[in-house]
Amino acid sequence: xxxxxxxxxxxxxxxxxKDIIAVASGKGGVGKSTTAVNLAVALASNCQxxxxxxxxxxxxxxxxxxxKLQGKPEVSEGKKMVPIENYGVKCMSMGFLVEKDAxxxxxxxxxxxxxxxxxxxxxxGELDILVVDMPPGTGDAQISISQRLQxxxxxxxxxxxDVALVDVRRGVKMFSKVDVPILGVIENMxxxxxxxxxxxxxxxxxxxxxKTADDMGLGFLGEIPLEVEIRSCxxxxxxxxxxxxxxxxxxxxxxxxxxx
Ligand code: ADP
Numbered sequence: 001x002x003x004x005x006x007x008x009x010x011x012x013x014x015x016x017x018k019d020i021i022a023v024a025s026g027k028g029g030v031g032k033s034t035t036a037v038n039l040a041v042a043l044a045s046n047c048q049x050x051x052x053x054x055x056x057x058x059x060x061x062x063x064x065x066x067x068k069l070q071g072k073p074e075v076s077e078g079k080k081m082v083p084i085e086n087y088g089v090k091c092m093s094m095g096f097l098v099e100k101d102a103x104x105x106x107x108x109x110x111x112x113x114x115x116x117x118x119x120x121x122x123x124x125g126e127l128d129i130l131v132v133d134m135p136p137g138t139g140d141a142q143i144s145i146s147q148r149l150q151x152x153x154x155x156x157x158x159x160x161x162d163v164a165l166v167d168v169r170r171g172v173k174m175f176s177k178v179d180v181p182i183l184g185v186i187e188n189m190x191x192x193x194x195x196x197x198x199x200x201x202x203x204x205x206x207x208x209x210x211k212t213a214d215d216m217g218l219g220f221l222g223e224i225p226l227e228v229e230i231r232s233c234x235x236x237x238x239x240x241x242x243x244x245x246x247x248x249x250x251x252x253x254x255x256x257x258x259x260x
């Protein structure tokens with residue numbers, strides 16, 4: 001069915017999933033997956049929602065590590081893959097389907113096919129919200145995913161520096177092309193708080209994402225500092241909202257979940 005302005009795309013309405021939201025970024029390495037994971041866990045544990053997490057970053061799936069999940073999904077009677085669950089979030093990732101260190105050398109059409117399997121071919125059950133960790137960038141792949149999954153909205157993650165903010169603008173334009181509303185901008189690695197003296201350092205500049213959001217008339221959903229614990233918790237597979245629920249960072253993710 002035609003879904004977006006001027007483009008015909010076969011859409012993938014997933015039964016019993018109320019809303020699908022994307023967590024996107026213009027580049028890799030800005031903390032998109034970290035945000036997706038902590039947001040999903042906060043939505044499940046603090047907002048009491050039924051939450052799924054789809055790792056659409058097929059070339060660099062990090063959800064299995066960040067959610068401490070491994071193994072192959074079982075196949076249900078309806079011939080669908082059963083998502084693997086942890087921290088109250090049902091997850092699906094390319095990382096479950098291929099060997100850990102195997103490179104994925106597929107081209108576009110194969111990737112779209114895999115994503116179709118990983119979205120519509122999954123027995124998600126009833127979900128209030130499916131969080132999609134998008135592949136980084138703002139190209140064809142992101143456009144196809146946005147259309148096919150019929151996204152309800154997108155969050156854009158950025159670091160504060162100018163080069164990253166250019167990508168925010170690109171991302172906003174891309175989503176508007178396919179009529180996906182932007183739910184807001186998240187600034188990650190906003191500042192580094194010195195563990196010795198407590199002084200904040202604005203390594204990548206100050207307030208850039210908030211200003212860009214304001215300039216573009218978009219919501220600003222919060223700042224996440226650069227913190228060793230965020231990285232170490234991710235590497236250990238226990239998202240910081242789970243392992244340090246009383247921390248300021250966990251509160252920031254919880255606020256974000258409330259706003260979404
Ligand atoms: P992306 O999905 O954008 O590629 P990731 O979420 O995988 O980015 O983050 C890249 C790396 O940076 C990971 O090792 C992650 O643990 C780390 N990281 C992300 N955000 C933060 C943060 N706020 N503080 C410290 N480390 C972070």
